[in-house]
Amino acid sequence: MPATTAGAEATRRMSDTIEAPDASASLASPESPIVTFDHVSFAFDDQVVLRDVSFTVPKGSMRFVLGPSGSGKSVLLKLVLGLLRPDSGTIAVHGRRIDDMSEQDLLRERADIGMVFQENALFDSLTVAENVGYRLYEATTMSNLEVRERVEEVLGFLGLSECIDRKPTEISGGQRRRVAVARAMASRPGLLLFDDPTTGLDPITAISVDDEIVMLRDLEQVTAIVATHQMRDAFYIATHEAIRTKDGIDVVPAESKATHAEFMVLHEGRFVFEGRAADLLASEDAYLKEFLFKTLPPW
Numbered sequence: 592m593p594a595t596t597a598g599a600e601a602t603r604r605m606s607d608t609i610e611a612p613d614a615s616a617s618l619a620s621p622e623s624p625i626v627t628f629d630h631v632s633f634a635f636d637d638q639v640v641l642r643d644v645s646f647t648v649p650k651g652s653m654r655f656v657l658g659p660s661g662s663g664k665s666v667l668l669k670l671v672l673g674l675l676r677p678d679s680g681t682i683a684v685h686g687r688r689i690d691d692m693s694e695q696d697l698l699r700e701r702a703d704i705g706m707v708f709q710e711n712a713l714f715d716s717l718t719v720a721e722n723v724g725y726r727l728y729e730a731t732t733m734s735n736l737e738v739r740e741r742v743e744e745v746l747g748f749l750g751l752s753e754c755i756d757r758k759p760t761e762i763s764g765g766q767r768r769r770v771a772v773a774r775a776m777a778s779r780p781g782l783l784l785f786d787d788p789t790t791g792l793d794p795i796t797a798i799s800v801d802d803e804i805v806m807l808r809d810l811e812q813v814t815a816i817v818a819t820h821q822m823r824d825a826f827y828i829a830t831h832e833a834i835r836t837k838d839g840i841d842v843v844p845a846e847s848k849a850t851h852a853e854f855m856v857l858h859e860g861r862f863v864f865e866g867r868a869a870d871l872l873a874s875e876d877a878y879l880k881e882f883l884f885k886t887l888p889p890w
Contacts, residue, residue: 623686625650625782625814626671631680632860633666640666642860643680648782648816653808655825656818658857659882664818665709667857668784671816672704673697685781702730705775705783709790713759713767713774719746720755723774731778745773749803765796772803776811783807783815789824801827802842809833810840822886825854829868856882 624647633641640663648654656664669675670682673689682690689700713722721728723745724738733741746752749769754762759770768788775783785804789797801824807813810833819825829852832845849868856864856871856879864871864879871879 623650624648624683625685626816627681627683628667628670629681629683631670631677631682633663633670633675633677639860641670641677644860644862645680646855646862646865648814650781650814651812653815653817653828653852655829655852655854656816656857657820657822657825657854657882659820659885662820662857663860664820664857665786668706668786668816668818671782671784672701672706702726702778703781705778705780707768707771707775707783707785707788709787713770715759718756718758719751719762719770722759722770723777725774726778741777742773745777746770748806749773763796765792765799768792768796768800769803772800772807776807776813781814783813785815785817785819787819787821788817789819789821794823797821797824798827802831802833804828805831805842806833806840810835820886822883826868826887828852829854858882 626646626648628644628646631641631644632639644667646654656667658664666675670677671684673684673692677690680690681688684700685703687700689697692700714725717725720739720742724742727733727738727741728735731738743752743755746755749772751766751769751773754766754770759767762770772788788804789800792800804815804817805828808815808828817825817828826849829849830844830846831842832848833840833842852868854864854866854868854871855862858878863876864874872883874880
Protein backbone atom coordinates (compact mmCIF):
# COMPACT_ATOMS: atom_id res chain seq x y z
CA MET A 592 0.00 0.00 0.00
CA PRO A 593 1.53 3.37 -0.96
CA ALA A 594 2.30 5.75 1.87
CA THR A 595 0.15 8.88 2.01
CA THR A 596 1.61 12.36 2.27
CA ALA A 597 0.88 12.39 6.03
CA GLY A 598 2.58 9.03 6.54
CA ALA A 599 5.62 10.05 4.52
CA GLU A 600 5.87 13.30 6.48
CA ALA A 601 5.68 11.39 9.80
CA THR A 602 8.53 9.13 8.71
CA ARG A 603 10.59 12.11 7.52
CA ARG A 604 10.15 13.95 10.82
CA MET A 605 11.03 10.86 12.83
CA SER A 606 14.14 10.36 10.68
CA ASP A 607 15.17 13.97 11.34
CA THR A 608 15.06 13.43 15.11
CA ILE A 609 17.06 10.20 15.15
CA GLU A 610 20.76 10.35 14.50
CA ALA A 611 22.25 8.13 11.85
CA PRO A 612 24.29 5.35 13.46
CA ASP A 613 28.02 5.60 13.83
CA ALA A 614 29.42 3.16 11.28
CA SER A 615 32.14 2.20 13.72
CA ALA A 616 29.70 1.36 16.52
CA SER A 617 29.12 -2.32 17.22
CA LEU A 618 25.65 -3.74 17.83
CA ALA A 619 27.06 -6.35 20.17
CA SER A 620 28.80 -6.24 23.51
CA PRO A 621 32.06 -8.11 23.97
CA GLU A 622 30.41 -9.92 26.89
CA SER A 623 28.58 -13.19 26.45
CA PRO A 624 24.99 -12.68 25.22
CA ILE A 625 22.14 -13.02 27.71
CA VAL A 626 19.90 -14.58 25.03
CA THR A 627 20.93 -16.51 21.91
CA PHE A 628 18.59 -17.95 19.26
CA ASP A 629 20.41 -20.14 16.75
CA HIS A 630 18.34 -21.16 13.69
CA VAL A 631 15.15 -21.54 15.73
CA SER A 632 11.91 -22.66 14.07
CA PHE A 633 8.52 -23.21 15.70
CA ALA A 634 5.08 -24.19 14.45
CA PHE A 635 1.63 -24.95 15.83
CA ASP A 636 0.77 -28.07 13.83
CA ASP A 637 0.93 -26.88 10.19
CA GLN A 638 1.05 -23.17 11.06
CA VAL A 639 4.68 -22.03 10.99
CA VAL A 640 5.25 -19.16 13.43
CA LEU A 641 9.05 -18.75 13.36
CA ARG A 642 11.35 -19.83 10.54
CA ASP A 643 15.09 -20.27 11.10
CA VAL A 644 15.38 -17.27 13.45
CA SER A 645 18.78 -16.28 14.84
CA PHE A 646 19.69 -13.31 17.05
CA THR A 647 21.53 -12.39 20.25
CA VAL A 648 20.80 -10.02 23.12
CA PRO A 649 24.00 -8.73 24.77
CA LYS A 650 24.07 -8.00 28.49
CA GLY A 651 22.67 -4.61 29.39
CA SER A 652 21.10 -4.05 25.98
CA MET A 653 17.50 -3.56 24.88
CA ARG A 654 16.04 -5.25 21.82
CA PHE A 655 12.76 -4.21 20.22
CA VAL A 656 10.87 -7.01 18.46
CA LEU A 657 8.32 -5.37 16.18
CA GLY A 658 5.49 -6.78 14.14
CA PRO A 659 1.70 -6.82 13.86
CA SER A 660 -0.49 -8.97 16.09
CA GLY A 661 -0.03 -12.63 15.22
CA SER A 662 3.47 -12.20 13.83
CA GLY A 663 5.08 -14.42 16.49
CA LYS A 664 6.31 -11.88 19.05
CA SER A 665 4.60 -13.53 22.03
CA VAL A 666 5.73 -16.98 20.89
CA LEU A 667 9.33 -15.72 20.77
CA LEU A 668 9.12 -14.51 24.38
CA LYS A 669 7.55 -17.78 25.53
CA LEU A 670 10.45 -19.64 23.90
CA VAL A 671 12.88 -17.47 25.90
CA LEU A 672 10.99 -18.45 29.06
CA GLY A 673 10.98 -22.12 28.11
CA LEU A 674 7.17 -22.18 28.15
CA LEU A 675 7.40 -23.44 24.56
CA ARG A 676 10.15 -25.51 22.98
CA PRO A 677 11.45 -25.02 19.44
CA ASP A 678 10.92 -27.60 16.71
CA SER A 679 14.51 -27.05 15.60
CA GLY A 680 17.48 -24.90 16.52
CA THR A 681 18.89 -24.03 19.94
CA ILE A 682 18.12 -21.37 22.56
CA ALA A 683 20.51 -20.26 25.29
CA VAL A 684 19.74 -17.95 28.21
CA HIS A 685 22.57 -16.71 30.40
CA GLY A 686 24.86 -19.03 28.45
CA ARG A 687 22.85 -22.18 29.22
CA ARG A 688 20.83 -24.11 26.66
CA ILE A 689 17.17 -24.19 27.66
CA ASP A 690 15.59 -25.89 24.65
CA ASP A 691 16.50 -29.33 26.01
CA MET A 692 16.45 -28.43 29.72
CA SER A 693 14.33 -30.36 32.21
CA GLU A 694 11.27 -28.62 33.65
CA GLN A 695 12.89 -28.56 37.10
CA ASP A 696 15.97 -26.82 35.74
CA LEU A 697 13.77 -24.44 33.74
CA LEU A 698 12.05 -23.37 36.94
CA ARG A 699 15.42 -22.36 38.37
CA GLU A 700 16.32 -20.57 35.13
CA ARG A 701 13.08 -18.59 35.15
CA ALA A 702 13.96 -17.24 38.59
CA ASP A 703 16.29 -14.80 36.82
CA ILE A 704 13.72 -13.72 34.21
CA GLY A 705 10.91 -11.22 34.73
CA MET A 706 7.93 -11.15 32.36
CA VAL A 707 5.28 -8.49 31.83
CA PHE A 708 2.32 -10.14 30.10
CA GLN A 709 -0.26 -8.31 28.00
CA GLU A 710 -3.01 -9.32 30.45
CA ASN A 711 -1.11 -8.20 33.61
CA ALA A 712 -2.00 -11.56 35.27
CA LEU A 713 -2.40 -10.03 38.73
CA PHE A 714 -4.23 -11.81 41.56
CA ASP A 715 -7.36 -9.79 42.34
CA SER A 716 -7.64 -11.36 45.80
CA LEU A 717 -4.19 -10.09 46.82
CA THR A 718 -3.06 -6.55 47.55
CA VAL A 719 -0.64 -4.74 45.27
CA ALA A 720 2.12 -5.43 47.81
CA GLU A 721 1.31 -9.14 47.88
CA ASN A 722 1.22 -9.31 44.07
CA VAL A 723 4.59 -7.56 43.71
CA GLY A 724 6.18 -9.68 46.43
CA TYR A 725 4.57 -12.96 45.37
CA ARG A 726 7.68 -14.53 43.84
CA LEU A 727 9.82 -13.34 46.76
CA TYR A 728 7.47 -14.98 49.28
CA GLU A 729 7.20 -18.22 47.31
CA ALA A 730 10.68 -18.76 45.86
CA THR A 731 13.20 -17.09 48.18
CA THR A 732 14.31 -17.29 51.80
CA MET A 733 13.69 -13.58 52.37
CA SER A 734 11.85 -12.72 55.58
CA ASN A 735 8.48 -11.00 55.44
CA LEU A 736 10.15 -7.77 56.53
CA GLU A 737 12.76 -8.03 53.77
CA VAL A 738 10.09 -8.71 51.17
CA ARG A 739 8.06 -5.73 52.33
CA GLU A 740 11.12 -3.48 52.16
CA ARG A 741 11.88 -4.63 48.61
CA VAL A 742 8.25 -4.17 47.56
CA GLU A 743 8.23 -0.64 48.98
CA GLU A 744 11.50 0.10 47.16
CA VAL A 745 10.19 -1.10 43.79
CA LEU A 746 6.82 0.62 44.09
CA GLY A 747 8.53 3.82 45.19
CA PHE A 748 10.85 3.66 42.17
CA LEU A 749 7.83 3.37 39.88
CA GLY A 750 5.77 6.03 41.67
CA LEU A 751 3.19 3.59 43.01
CA SER A 752 3.70 3.87 46.76
CA GLU A 753 0.13 5.07 47.33
CA CYS A 754 -1.23 1.83 45.82
CA ILE A 755 0.70 -0.57 48.03
CA ASP A 756 -2.20 -1.83 50.18
CA ARG A 757 -4.97 -1.60 47.57
CA LYS A 758 -6.37 -4.47 45.52
CA PRO A 759 -5.83 -4.49 41.72
CA THR A 760 -9.57 -3.89 41.27
CA GLU A 761 -9.21 -0.62 43.20
CA ILE A 762 -6.66 0.99 40.89
CA SER A 763 -6.70 2.12 37.25
CA GLY A 764 -5.78 -0.01 34.26
CA GLY A 765 -2.57 1.94 33.78
CA GLN A 766 -1.61 1.46 37.41
CA ARG A 767 -2.28 -2.28 37.12
CA ARG A 768 0.07 -2.47 34.15
CA ARG A 769 2.74 -0.62 36.14
CA VAL A 770 2.20 -3.00 39.09
CA ALA A 771 2.89 -5.85 36.66
CA VAL A 772 6.18 -4.14 35.77
CA ALA A 773 6.98 -3.81 39.49
CA ARG A 774 6.28 -7.50 40.08
CA ALA A 775 8.55 -8.47 37.18
CA MET A 776 11.48 -6.47 38.54
CA ALA A 777 10.99 -7.19 42.26
CA SER A 778 13.36 -10.18 42.30
CA ARG A 779 16.05 -8.20 40.44
CA PRO A 780 16.08 -10.53 37.40
CA GLY A 781 18.93 -10.32 34.93
CA LEU A 782 16.46 -10.32 32.02
CA LEU A 783 13.08 -8.60 31.58
CA LEU A 784 10.58 -9.51 28.85
CA PHE A 785 7.76 -7.15 27.85
CA ASP A 786 4.88 -8.50 25.75
CA ASP A 787 3.05 -5.53 24.16
CA PRO A 788 3.25 -3.66 27.49
CA THR A 789 0.99 -0.75 26.42
CA THR A 790 -1.77 -2.69 24.65
CA GLY A 791 -5.21 -1.37 25.60
CA LEU A 792 -3.87 1.77 27.30
CA ASP A 793 -4.65 5.34 26.28
CA PRO A 794 -1.67 7.31 24.88
CA ILE A 795 -0.95 9.25 28.09
CA THR A 796 -0.99 6.14 30.26
CA ALA A 797 1.08 4.28 27.65
CA ILE A 798 3.77 6.94 27.93
CA SER A 799 3.91 6.44 31.71
CA VAL A 800 4.62 2.73 31.13
CA ASP A 801 7.21 3.60 28.47
CA ASP A 802 8.86 5.96 30.97
CA GLU A 803 9.21 3.09 33.43
CA ILE A 804 10.89 0.92 30.81
CA VAL A 805 13.29 3.80 30.10
CA MET A 806 14.05 4.09 33.82
CA LEU A 807 14.71 0.36 34.13
CA ARG A 808 17.11 0.51 31.19
CA ASP A 809 19.03 3.60 32.29
CA LEU A 810 18.96 3.40 36.08
CA GLU A 811 18.71 -0.35 36.75
CA GLN A 812 20.80 -1.42 33.70
CA VAL A 813 18.45 -4.29 32.93
CA THR A 814 18.73 -6.44 29.82
CA ALA A 815 15.35 -6.40 28.08
CA ILE A 816 13.39 -7.62 25.08
CA VAL A 817 10.41 -5.40 24.30
CA ALA A 818 7.91 -7.01 21.92
CA THR A 819 5.37 -4.54 20.55
CA HIS A 820 3.27 -3.67 17.53
CA GLN A 821 3.25 -0.03 18.64
CA MET A 822 6.04 1.79 16.80
CA ARG A 823 5.17 4.88 18.81
CA ASP A 824 6.28 3.14 22.01
CA ALA A 825 9.45 1.65 20.53
CA PHE A 826 10.65 4.99 19.18
CA TYR A 827 9.69 6.83 22.37
CA ILE A 828 11.72 4.43 24.51
CA ALA A 829 14.62 4.56 22.06
CA THR A 830 14.77 8.36 22.02
CA HIS A 831 14.39 9.15 25.72
CA GLU A 832 16.68 8.92 28.72
CA ALA A 833 16.10 8.71 32.48
CA ILE A 834 18.22 10.97 34.67
CA ARG A 835 18.35 11.48 38.41
CA THR A 836 17.76 15.03 39.59
CA LYS A 837 17.66 16.65 43.00
CA ASP A 838 13.87 16.33 42.86
CA GLY A 839 13.74 12.69 41.75
CA ILE A 840 13.86 11.07 38.31
CA ASP A 841 13.11 12.75 34.99
CA VAL A 842 12.63 11.11 31.60
CA VAL A 843 13.80 13.52 28.91
CA PRO A 844 14.28 13.44 25.12
CA ALA A 845 17.69 12.10 24.09
CA GLU A 846 17.68 11.24 20.39
CA SER A 847 21.26 9.96 20.55
CA LYS A 848 19.96 7.00 22.60
CA ALA A 849 18.50 5.58 19.39
CA THR A 850 21.97 4.78 18.10
CA HIS A 851 22.26 2.17 20.88
CA ALA A 852 18.89 0.46 20.32
CA GLU A 853 18.37 -2.41 17.90
CA PHE A 854 15.06 -2.96 16.13
CA MET A 855 14.01 -6.34 14.72
CA VAL A 856 10.88 -6.61 12.55
CA LEU A 857 9.06 -9.97 12.25
CA HIS A 858 7.14 -10.82 9.10
CA GLU A 859 5.95 -14.27 8.03
CA GLY A 860 8.10 -15.95 10.66
CA ARG A 861 11.38 -14.23 9.80
CA PHE A 862 13.20 -11.06 10.71
CA VAL A 863 12.90 -8.85 7.64
CA PHE A 864 14.89 -6.08 9.34
CA GLU A 865 17.55 -5.95 12.06
CA GLY A 866 19.33 -2.70 12.81
CA ARG A 867 19.14 0.89 14.00
CA ALA A 868 16.09 3.13 14.05
CA ALA A 869 17.51 5.49 11.43
CA ASP A 870 18.05 2.60 9.02
CA LEU A 871 14.52 1.31 9.62
CA LEU A 872 13.00 4.72 8.88
CA ALA A 873 15.14 5.11 5.76
CA SER A 874 14.36 1.64 4.39
CA GLU A 875 12.88 1.43 0.89
CA ASP A 876 11.55 -2.09 1.50
CA ALA A 877 7.86 -2.11 0.53
CA TYR A 878 6.70 -4.12 3.55
CA LEU A 879 8.65 -1.98 6.03
CA LYS A 880 7.31 1.25 4.50
CA GLU A 881 3.75 -0.06 4.78
CA PHE A 882 4.34 -1.25 8.37
CA LEU A 883 5.72 2.16 9.37
CA PHE A 884 2.84 3.96 7.69
CA LYS A 885 0.28 1.86 9.58
CA THR A 886 1.92 2.12 13.00
CA LEU A 887 3.64 5.52 13.23
CA PRO A 888 1.51 8.40 14.55
CA PRO A 889 0.88 11.12 11.91
CA TRP A 890 2.87 13.92 13.50
